[in-house]
Amino acid sequence: MIKAVVLDFDGTLAVLNIDFSAMTKKILSFIEEHGISRESLRERYILETIDEASSILLRREGSLAEQFREKAHKMLREKELEAASQSRLFPGVESMLRKLRIAGVKVGIITRNCDGAVRRIFPHIGSLCDAFLPRDSVKRVKPDPHHLATLLDILRVSGNDAIMVGDHPMDILAGKRVGMRTVGVLTGRTTRDELLETGADYVLESASQVTSLIERLNR
Ligand SMILES: [Mg+2]
Structure with missing residues (x-):
């Protein structure tokens, strides 16, 4: 589950x-x-x-x-x-986050980027997720397991009950280190093969497809 x-x-x-x-x-x-x-x-x-x-x-x-x-x-x-200041959210991201919330799935966001840059792109991030940990909020960032472990603690879920989604091999590596299932997405600069080689359990075209993946896994 x-x-x-x-x-x-x-x-x-x-x-x-x-x-x-x-x-x-x-x-x-x-x-x-x-x-x-x-x-x-x-x-x-x-x-x-x-x-x-x-x-x-x-x-x-x-x-x-x-x-x-x-x-x-x-x-x-x-x-x-x-x-x-030149970036923006991908289409469908906000509705995906809302759907997860409605489905009762907790949402965390982690990044090696700084708090200010993320909020410039997504000012109301706080209202659409349960926990947000930019690099300023932790001692060691992903792929160090400390970053994800801290977030899972805040969400009060274990790695086995959670899924990590990211566009970079570091995300896959970080997720695996804390026992999470991992999903690579193709909206960054990494190819499907590279994500699979790092050990991604699933590869999706974009993060907005995560809701249907979870529905499938929880069925
Ligand atoms: Mg990334």
């Missing part, structure tokens, strides 16, 4: 127009300005890269690390807010 659905935001509920490669370039040159070569970094994704550089700085000269982190996050937020 599916009692809760957790949805990713960008690329799942809203048009994904964040230019991650431009963002990464900008952050990497900022990191290099601090005497850390990009070749020495192991992390692949931008938030984790900032954390990695900041712990290198902390070991080197503690006082700079916090300042670096704050500035890097400020640069990130500026880009995210800029992208948000």
Whole structure:
């Protein structure tokens, strides 16, 4: 029985127009300005890269690390807010969220994006879901299991009774780590094959098809 659905935001509920490669370039040159070569970094994704550089700085000269982190996050937020002003919800998203509520299915939304950018696209997000956890609200973001585990706690459901929906392999990975069934959607930049390779249990054209999937699973 599916009692809760957790949805990713960008690329799942809203048009994904964040230019991650431009963002990464900008952050990497900022990191290099601090005497850390990009070749020495192991992390692949931008938030984790900032954390990695900041712990290198902390070991080197503690006082700079916090300042670096704050500035890097400020640069990130500026880009995210800029992208948000050009984004919008996909058609059918609001009615899908209402249908889930009527069906008695709890809804959670999690994202690695910042609170401000999401609310710029979806100002009344709070009234259409039971819990919303942007990166500002948690210590570690998905694919770290902490992000989803925190949300499931708030919703008071176990991973076995919930389904994770997202457009990125990270969403699938995060869901699997807490025992959820996972649904990949094709409205982002990842292909069906990539989502299936990561272990997605289902792949849908868009998140608005989630309501019929749940009806089917709960029948
Ligand atoms: Mg996404």
